[in-house]
Amino acid sequence: MPAPRTRRSAEQRRAEITDAARELALADGLAAVTLRAVAARVGVASGLVAHYAPSMDELVASTFGDIVGGELAELSALLSTIADPTARVATLLATVLDGSRTDVTLVWVQSWGMGERNEALAAEARSRMDEWQQFIAALLDTGVALGDFRVEDTQGVAWLLLGMIDGLSAHTLVRWGEPGGRRELLERAVEPLLGLESGRLTSR
Amino acid sequence: MPAPRTRRSAEQRRAEITDAARELALADGLAAVTLRAVAARVGVASGLVAHYAPSMDELVASTFGDIVGGELAELSALLSTIADPTARVATLLATVLDGSRTDVTLVWVQSWGMGERNEALAAEARSRMDEWQQFIAALLDTGVALGDFRVEDTQGVAWLLLGMIDGLSAHTLVRWGEPGGRRELLERAVEPLLGLESGRLTSR
DNA sequence: GGGCATGTTGATCACTTGATCAATCACGGC
DNA sequence: GCCGTGATTGATCAAGTGATCAACATGCCC
Numbered sequence: 294m295p296a297p298r299t300r301r302s303a304e305q306r307r308a309e310i311t312d313a314a315r316e317l318a319l320a321d322g323l324a325a326v327t328l329r330a331v332a333a334r335v336g337v338a339s340g341l342v343a344h345y346a347p348s349m350d351e352l353v354a355s356t357f358g359d360i361v362g363g364e365l366a367e368l369s370a371l372l373s374t375i376a377d378p379t380a381r382v383a384t385l386l387a388t389v390l391d392g393s394r395t396d397v398t399l400v401w402v403q404s405w406g407m408g409e410r411n412e413a414l415a416a417e418a419r420s421r422m423d424e425w426q427q428f429i430a431a432l433l434d435t436g437v438a439l440g441d442f443r444v445e446d447t448q449g450v451a452w453l454l455l456g457m458i459d460g461l462s463a464h465t466l467v468r469w470g471e472p473g474g475r476r477e478l479l480e481r482a483v484e485p486l487l488g489l490e491s492g493r494l495t496s497r
Numbered sequence: 498m499p500a501p502r503t504r505r506s507a508e509q510r511r512a513e514i515t516d517a518a519r520e521l522a523l524a525d526g527l528a529a530v531t532l533r534a535v536a537a538r539v540g541v542a543s544g545l546v547a548h549y550a551p552s553m554d555e556l557v558a559s560t561f562g563d564i565v566g567g568e569l570a571e572l573s574a575l576l577s578t579i580a581d582p583t584a585r586v587a588t589l590l591a592t593v594l595d596g597s598r599t600d601v602t603l604v605w606v607q608s609w610g611m612g613e614r615n616e617a618l619a620a621e622a623r624s625r626m627d628e629w630q631q632f633i634a635a636l637l638d639t640g641v642a643l644g645d646f647r648v649e650d651t652q653g654v655a656w657l658l659l660g661m662i663d664g665l666s667a668h669t670l671v672r673w674g675e676p677g678g679r680r681e682l683l684e685r686a687v688e689p690l691l692g693l694e695s696g697r698l699t700s701r
Numbered sequence: 702g703g704g705c706a707t708g709t710t711g712a713t714c715a716c717t718t719g720a721t722c723a724a725t726c727a728c729g730g731c
Numbered sequence: 732g733c734c735g736t737g738a739t740t741g742a743t744c745a746a747g748t749g750a751t752c753a754a755c756a757t758g759c760c761c
Binding site for chain 3: 504542
């Protein structure tokens with residue numbers, strides 16, 4: 294008895310495949326995004342995944358892009374509901390470091406480690422990091438324009454903030470350090486960078 | 498014609514294998530530490546590597562430990578030649594972020610990303626991160642004892658410093674950001690954490 | 702100078718990976 | 732209704748992985 298065959302439009306199938314790839318990556322990391330694993334999750338022959346994906350390297354790269362792009366969109370939406378720039382930064386730090394996004398963090402870290410062997414992924418990672426830096430820089434620019442922050446080089450500070458966030462997030466991956474208790478410490482480190490008085494970030 | 502066979506002591510052979518594994522990891526990352534790749538580098542049959550290594554997962558883990566342990570020892574030796582705590586921290590930051598150690602950085606980042614699938618590696622990573630934190634904390638304690646730094650929670654600040662270092666290092670892996678021009682920015686962020694006046698770290 | 706403990710070989714197994722492609726068949730347009 | 736476009740299958744290939752093990756041979760000890 295041959296397997297029952299369901300026929301979808303190319304667009305629908307493409308969406309199913311990218312969805313399955315994203316789910317796999319979030320559950321078990323980018324290394325789990327495999328021709329056969331994706332096919333099995335969609336419930337389809339392995340050849341079909343190969344038919345739609347230019348190559349697995351590119352599928353992995355675009356899956357990474359989907360995930361971190363979605364994360365940024367989500368965060369952007371959350372922060373857009375907050376008017377005060379200082380509160381925005383505080384929420385940014387609290388959200389990114391609350392330890393509830395280790396799945397996305399794993400994908401980030403793997404993109405850096407796999408970039409050596411997957412050029413498409415490396416390019417996507419560069420692009421997405423730029424996106425993040427621009428996002429943070431815009432946040433800072435707003436604060437400067439309103440007179441809340443005093444920052445000379447917003448691009449540079451954005452880069453530094455992103456580095457701190459990524460480093461501390463990566464550390465939580467190996468279940469190391471207590472993310473909650475030391476957030477205050479990070480806030481105290483960030484305040485001078487924004488030209489804020491000590492304590493402004495913490496007591497919101 | 499059978500391959501010429503050279504017979505070494507178990508200890509010598511073991512050393513050759515760990516050396517080859519380290520070289521491979523530094524050149525092409527931990528993923529390149531493969532049964533056959535190590536064997537080829539030593540110039541030996543693949544079975545021999547399997548004979549000496551409990552498993553490849555453990556060889557990868559111990560190779561990681563060798564590399565980052567060596568890095569810390571090297572840095573420790575360098576810093577021990579410097580008396581002034583402030584100069585020590587400045588040298589620490591300058592050395593770690595000078596962009597000349599991307600090979601070690603890659604190994605670090607991969608250990609976080611591969612820990613999901615290699616428990617021995619994850620354990621080793623945790624252990625080595627503890628080692629680093631203790632090293633930095635001791636550095637801070639010295640500065641506090643001499644009255645140069647004013648830090649309440651040296652463990653916490655050490656954790657934060659390590660996070661910054663790792664995050665910024667990881668970013669250099671994807672050739673992103675200009676490490677040189679923005680080191681000064683990092684120094685300005687670190688100064689308040691150590692209770693230093695602004696500019697003390699930069700102008701040494 | 703034999704003998705044997707043990708370091709060493711390399712073929713082999715079972716498995717996973719990405720990729721290819723002829724064959725098949727479902728479905729919309731005529 | 733039937734026909735052909737195009738989605739779908741699944742076997743297959745080549746490559747690479749870790750692990751195992753009987754056979755082999757080297758070099759040290761007596």
